[in-house]
Amino acid sequence: MNHIDAKGKACPMPVMMAKKEMDTGCEALSITVDNAIAVQNLTRLAESQGFSAETAEEQGCFTVTMHRTGAPVKEMSDELLSCTVPAAADYVVFVGHDTVGEGDPELGHSLIKMFFYTLSEKPDLPSAICFMNGGVRLVTENEQTIEHLKVLEQKGVTPETTYLYMHGHTLMDNVVMVLLNTVCDRLRTMSVEKINSSRKQGVPLKNEMSNYINSLRSIRDVLLDNENYTRCPLYENLRRDIDEYLKGVISHMRQSEKSPRRRRNMHHDDK
Secondary structure (H helix, E strand, C coil): CEEEECCCCCCCHHHHHHHHHHCCCCCEEEEEECCHHHHHHHHHHHHHCCEEEEEEEECCEEEEEEEECCCCCCCCCHHHHCCCCCCCCCCEEEECCCCCCCCCHHHHHHHHHHHHHHHHHCCCCCCEEEECHHHHHHHCCCHHHHHHHHHHHHCCCCHHHHHHHHHHCCHHHHHHHHHHHHHHHHHHHHHHHHHHCCCCCHHHHHHHHHHHHHHCCCHHHHHHCCCHHHHCHHHHHHHHHHHHHHHHHHHHHHHHHHCHHHHHHHHHHHC
């Protein structure tokens, strides 16, 4: 019997850990948690998945032992996965902060990590995840979140697919460019203020300002330099489909040229 140590794990993580073990086809498993809410959710999970559940308490911890009974398996209730994103055929996750809520920072960080763990375990993945403002810290500083994001990347949610999604759903002009223009305008203003506050005067100051202005590029031109999409699976699929289509067209043209009717028509035209 496999045992899962889920002490210190907040819901829905114990439920998802148990569900993952059930999906391997095991006949029995046990899981130890340290809160009564997790016990209740695990018991309901067992009932929905055709398992019996027995709970034993020892020194403030609870061990739930489950055995497969052969009862019909029911669809897992959304109540057991209270942190999940609503199912959708096509959706984007926008992350603007590195916490959830504005109360206790420690709780907010724990909730955002739980969110990405839950998201990485879902079968219906988002088409893209966009990080802006404080949310960027999650992909640069938070090691646990980075690990969950790596799982999502392995399942196909990559920077390249996000870039293509933004273009394909008119998010580039309506959302991305609006945000980037605001940020870049602020950065340009700060750069100009820094140059003006320098000790340079007269011609040297004008030359430095002129060099800075001449070095600026439009945001759209910078984005168009991106060629990472060529490594995207979607790009490879499109390229393969186009190649197959062209091969079919060329083959059809060659067969038409070889057909007797085609040769007769060409001979008639020559006359």
